[in-house]
Amino acid sequence: MRNSRGRGTRPGRRVVAVAPASSANLGPGFDVFAVALERPMDRLTLSAEKSSKTEALLKVRGVSGVSVRAEENAASYVALSMARDRGIRTLLRIELEKGIPVGVGLGSSAASSVAAALAVGELFELELSQTELLRYAALGERLSSGTAHYDNVAASLVGGFSVTINDGDRPHVISYSPPRALKLCLATPVVALPKRKTEFARSLLPSVTKLSAAVHNLSMASAIVSGFARGDVELIGYGMRDEIVEPARAGMIPGFHEVRRAAIQSGASGVCISGAGPTLLAVADSLKTSPQTILKAMLSAFGHAGVEATGFVTKVGAGARVVSS
CATH class of the missing domain: 3.30.70.890 (GHMP kinase, C-terminal domain)
Structure with a gap:
């Protein structure tokens, strides 16, 4: 199974990615600041099969409140968007284990989106840059909240305390390690x-x-x-x-x-x-x-x-x- 902008994937290969919850803004840092949390986390398992078109089958376990429709779920939406953007025709099998509560301000959709972006990049050996991963993951945020904001996805992707700089739709992240205490x-x-x-x-x-x-x-x-x-x-x-x-x-x-x-x-x-x-x-x-x-x-x-x-x-x-x- 090959694609126009990646090295392909071997049959039967499965990729598992995890992404942490996050807390954004920290008060004055609206849409810019966030911290990754050590717990909880989302876990996503991805595999691919031959298909004449780009499609996805999604299974969701864990906390409730998450859509199980592939085009309406942040994780599968990101995965499908990446595959279509890269010209990959395949059936994506996605198992999403939600450890992060939904809709409470802990970056639940961001974590799912980041896990999906990482998994697709790994499975198809796309060698994506940090900026590309952020852009793809932000598609899940746009689906969930109406705006492709980068604060939660940046923290979930990079970890630590993240400051997202978005100049002309080219986001990049500066990450700081936290004080031990x-x-x-x-x-x-x-x-x-x-x-x-x-x-x-x-x-x-x-x-x-x-x-x-x-x-x-x-x-x-x-x-x-x-x-x-x-x-x-x-x-x-x-x-x-x-x-x-x-x-x-x-x-x-x-x-x-x-x-x-x-x-x-x-x-x-x-x-x-x-x-x-x-x-x-x-x-x-x-x-x-x-x-x-x-x-x-x-x-x-x-x-x-x-x-x-x-x-x-x-x-x-x-x-x-x-x-x-």
Whole structure:
């Protein structure tokens, strides 16, 4: 099975790729900043068979809420788009094991898209650049949210703290390793949200903003980058204060202000909405405070607001990788 822009694949070959969840924006870094999470992850298995046309068969296991139609699922949509773009006629067999909850602000569609892009590139030996992988993976984000944004796919692909620079549709990523003491506390409330939550959350954003708010966000974003560059958890948390996007989205999350206050009072260095929400992310210096205590305070605050919530503690993790080929 050969194609016009790849080396082909041997019959019966299977590729397995994994990609991590991610938390985007970190407050002021809208569509630019994100961190990869050590857990949870999505896992995708891909194989190919001869066919006279480009098509896909998709099986999905794990968390619910994911389309099983090949043209409507981010992972299979990315795989099909890549095959068609490269002139590959084949039947793609895709098994997607969803470990990342859907629609809660943890980059679920991005992880699936990244795993698919990596797997297709590996299976057909396409030798894709980072920019090409990002572009293909962003197609899944466009399908899921209406916009081909790169923040989550960049973090899921590269790992660490990622800063995505997109100049003329040529995205590239600068990645920073996290401070060893940095821990992430994530609390997810059980709330009713629109089906296309991310698209809805983006529709809430202001089309015009004050210059003072833009200057504030620029200074806070600079503090976050400086914090990662210096290995300073307190500086990272200090910078997680947004005056543009979060005020417009806070109303989506019952108890937002109370949970934020509880996290800070329990020792968190900073708190923000994870991506488009409703998950809240608190960062903690584990040498100075207890991440579990912070998480407990966040969940308790949600409870006092009459909202059920779940959560976990993790750290910044590595990017996507092929685990079997």
